[in-house]
Amino acid sequence: MVLYFSATGNTRFLASELAKKLGDECVDLLGRVKKNDLSEIRSDRPFIICTPVYVCEMPRFLSKYLRNVKLTGSRKVYFIADSAGYGGITGYLAKKLFRRKKMEFMGYSEVVMPRNYFISHYPPQSESEIKERLVSACRQLDDIAQTIQKGGKLKARYVFMFEKLITIPFNPVWSKYKMSAKEFFADSKCISCGRCEKVCPLNNISIRDKKPVWGSSCTHCMACIGNCPTGAIEYGTVTREKGKYNFMNYKHLISDNSADTAKRRKNG
Ligand SMILES: Cc1cc2nc3c(=O)[nH]c(=O)nc-3n(C[C@H](O)[C@H](O)[C@H](O)COP(=O)(O)O)c2cc1C
Structure with a gap:
């Protein structure tokens, strides 16, 4: 069973593709995380956990959830x-x-996907860079699926001691001082649909007077910004300058690619 969390669609895509390749079930953990529903999840096949990386580790709300949820059936986890x-670590x-x-623990794989964290200091990615990442991720996913299918172990890269020494104390400080929701706002394009409230894993958004209001516990996952159907949500002036990310806006780049591959295969 594939279990995943995804804020802006990258992980959802990887998880659902993997589940398709393996003929396995795919479960979105968002609803469970939001309700802190720790009831048993049972799978007779190995568990496969898919997650984005936040500040060099998995999102802290997800590790807390996974620590506490009861996983029964198979004792193997990818x-x-x-x-x-x-x-990171x-x-x-x-x-x-x-x-x-x-x-x-059946091993770990890192997949490079397009950056969804537009409010960081990194410059925006070009469409060709995004395509390159998606195409290469699809290839890597084939290898991962094959390994899992054979019951093999995924090979993780070596994590150096200095990475642990830097990340472990740095992460809580960064999260406390840098991940504030103060600069989020919805402009006049907001239609009060409540989507931002639904996709926030930390239940940090509520709709008041037909507009979203952000509370104090934010992990900057970008789900609110990336999933707003009218593009009404901004973060200060950064998102106006750099844009926003949702995988669905780039999905066609790989559909085109698979169509090309299929055509090439057909033509020999
Ligand atoms: C808060 C936050 C922190 C991130 N930290 C890292 C990081 O430390 N290293 C990295 O390479 N990417 C980082 N990213 C990028 C995401 O891991 C990446 O774009 C991921 O594919 C997003 O997955 P999703 O679309 O399923 O949410 C970060 C993204 C966010 C929102």
Whole structure:
């Protein structure tokens, strides 16, 4: 069973493609995380956890959820994290987490996907760069699926001691001081549909006087900005300058690619 969290669609795509390739079930954890529903999840096939990387590790609300939820049936767990290029100590921490749950850690893979964190200091990505990342992720997904199908272990890259020494104390400080929701706002395009409220994993958004209002617990996941159907949500002036990300706006780049591949195969 593939379990995933995704704020802006990258991880959802990887998880659902993987489930399709393996003929396995795919479960979005968002609803469970929002309700802190820790009731049993049972799978007779190995668990496959897919998550984005937030500040060099998996989102903290997700690790808290996974630590506490009851996973029954198979004791094997695969772990896949997608990032914009640096997965940090995500796999190392996941291995520790699942070992504590007395599960057999079947390895970890890092998949590079387009960056959804537009409010960081990084420049926006070009469409060709996004396409390159998506195409290469699809290839990597084939290898991952094959390994899982054969019951093999995924190979993680080596995590150096200095990465742990930097990330472990740095992350809470960064989250506390840099991940404020103060600069989020909805402009006049807002239609009060409540989508932002629904997609926020931390229940940090409520609709008041027909407009979203952000509370104090924000993880900057970009779900509100990335999923607003009218593009009404902004973060200060940054998102107006750099744009916003949702996988669905770029999905055609790989559909075109698979159509090309299919055509090439047909033509020999
Ligand atoms: C708050 C936040 C922190 C992030 N931190 C990292 C990071 O440390 N390294 C990295 O390579 N990408 C980082 N990213 C990029 C995401 O991991 C990446 O774009 C991911 O594919 C998004 O997945 P999603 O669309 O399923 O939400 C971060 C994104 C967010 C929103």
